[in-house]
Amino acid sequence: MVGEVEPILSVRDLRASYRTSRFGIERDVRAVDGVSFTVRRGEIYGLAGESSSGKTTLIKAIAGAVKPPLEVVSGSVDFAFLPGYGGLHRAPPAEVARIRWRHLSYVMQGSMSVLNPVRRIRASFYDFAYPHVGGSRAQFEQQVIAHLARVRLDSSVLAAYPHELSGGMRQRATLALATICRPDFIIADEPTTALDVVVQKEVLGMITDLQREIGASVLFVTHDMSVHAHVADRLGIMYAGRLIEEAATAEIFRNPLHPYTRHLISSLPRIGDDRPRQGLEGAPPNLADPPAGCRFHPRCPLAMEVCSREVPAMIEAAPAHRVACFAVNRSDRA
Ligand SMILES: Nc1ncnc2c1ncn2[C@@H]1O[C@H](COP(=O)(O)OP(=O)(O)OP(=O)(O)O)[C@@H](O)[C@H]1O
Numbered sequence: 344m345v346g347e348v349e350p351i352l353s354v355r356d357l358r359a360s361y362r363t364s365r366f367g368i369e370r371d372v373r374a375v376d377g378v379s380f381t382v383r384r385g386e387i388y389g390l391a392g393e394s395s396s397g398k399t400t401l402i403k404a405i406a407g408a409v410k411p412p413l414e415v416v417s418g419s420v421d422f423a424f425l426p427g428y429g430g431l432h433r434a435p436p437a438e439v440a441r442i443r444w445r446h447l448s449y450v451m452q453g454s455m456s457v458l459n460p461v462r463r464i465r466a467s468f469y470d471f472a473y474p475h476v477g478g479s480r481a482q483f484e485q486q487v488i489a490h491l492a493r494v495r496l497d498s499s500v501l502a503a504y505p506h507e508l509s510g511g512m513r514q515r516a517t518l519a520l521a522t523i524c525r526p527d528f529i530i531a532d533e534p535t536t537a538l539d540v541v542v543q544k545e546v547l548g549m550i551t552d553l554q555r556e557i558g559a560s561v562l563f564v565t566h567d568m569s570v571h572a573h574v575a576d577r578l579g580i581m582y583a584g585r586l587i588e589e590a591a592t593a594e595i596f597r598n599p600l601h602p603y604t605r606h607l608i609s610s611l612p613r614i615g616d617d618r619p620r621q622g623l624e625g626a627p628p629n630l631a632d633p634p635a636g637c638r639f640h641p642r643c644p645l646a647m648e649v650c651s652r653e654v655p656a657m658i659e660a661a662p663a664h665r666v667a668c669f670a671v672n673r674s675d676r677a
Contacts, residue, residue: 349423350381351528351560352405357418359404362411372630374400376584378418379657382528387554387561389575389592391568391607395627397584398564402530405562406449407431407439422447424527445475448521450514450550452533457517458505464516465501468523475524490523491516494549511542515549522553529554532564547574568611572596580604583628583638586657590664600666602643637669645670 359375374397382388390398403413405420409432419429424446428434431442451457458467468487476483488498494515505513514534521529531550535543551574554561563575571578571592578595580588580603588601599605606623625642628634634641640650647669655667666672 348384351384351423352382352562353419353421354381354401354405355379355419355421357401357404357420358416359400359409359413360416361400361413370631373633374413374584374630375404376633377654378581378584378586380579380586380589382560382562384527384560385558386576387551387563387574389571389578390562390564390581391566391571391578392581393566393607393627395630396581397630398566398581399532400584401581402532402562402564404430404432406447406530407434422528444471444521444526445524446526447528447530448524448526450517450521450529450531450534452536457520458513460505462504463501464503464505464508467516467520468501471520472523487519487523491519493553494519510538511546514538514542514546518546518549518553522557522559525557526559529559529561530564531561533566534563535570536565536567543570550574568607580607583633584630585638585667587639587668588664588666589657590661594661594664598661598664600660600664600671601639601668602645602670603639604666637667643670 357378361372363370404415409415415432425442496515535546575592578592579586582603588604599608636651636653637655640646649669655669657665657667658672660666
């Protein structure tokens with residue numbers, strides 16, 4: 344698009360499945376099915392959706408963490424700092440090693456998947472960050488200590504094993520590790536979900552402060568819409584493996600268009616409003632055998648005949664506000 348700065352991440356028509364075969368019966372769980380979106384430089388893009396909507400699978404595919412039974416079936420994932428491969432899963436290991444931590448880093452739920460449980464915190468900094476930062480060990484250690492202070496951790500944590508730290512301290516150590524190389528892009532998957540509310544607020548504040556300081560882009564994944572309300576610049580809503588709505592966070596909360604997003608927003612608790620919330624009939628579909636057409640149609644209050652036959656495309660229904668819904672896009676055009 345003329346005048347638009349090149350996005351740092353472009354995901355195009357990505358499809359990823361868990362493919363298994365048991366007793367000769369093939370099973371294909373289509374966890375990510377035709378997802379397209381972009382993340383701009385310096386923005387926090389929030390990915391929302393209930394459990395099993397495919398959020399983790401989508402970021403596994405984006406991060407190149409693709410091993411059986413997960414397969415990327417089609418589509419592409421392009422980072423501006425890794426051009427030409429169509430995804431980390433297709434790039435040679437040396438290229439992946441070049442960008443990991445330096446250009447692309449991770450903060451995951453529970454942090455144990457990043458911090459090695461049998462190595463001291465110091466060793467994780469040496470393993471992941473030192474190859475990119477270089478210099479003398481003494482200089483590096485000074486840099487690490489200064490960076491730990493930014494997330495209000497004392498240098499003594501370097502000698503600790505992960506299990507010796509509280510959940511909040513571990514997550515702050517992971518955040519320091521993920522930001523010390525000043526990466527262009529950070530993937531954060533439910534980074535505060537396991538923490539209590541006070542610590543959660545503190546860690547969220549640190550993530551946004553560091554993100555602003557570094558100028559990194561963040562793909563922030565959580566099912567918790569109130570966390571998105573605080574951190575995300577734009578929001579993508581997933582349902583049953585598909586992206587169904589996307590807009591600036593304030594716009595999604597003010598003007599949700601997809602019936603599923605409306606349900607998500609209206610079911611949020613509000614201070615002083617204790618009227619009973621209206622539930623949604625039914626359950627999300629089985630992704631090994633999803634319904635034809637729009638995957639939300641069996642539960643949708645606006646469902647029409649076309650919804651069970653055709654997959655609605657993501658269409659810009661309002662400026663910079665995309666939604667995949669025949670009912671919404673029809674009424675918009677009327
Ligand atoms: N190893 C696996 N083998 C088969 N199916 C899987 C596997 N891992 C996940 N799935 C299925 O893929 C779908 C998407 O799961 P995914 O974990 O990506 O969702 P999610 O939105 O991240 O949910 P949560 O927040 O609970 O992690 C679900 O139907 C899930 O059961």
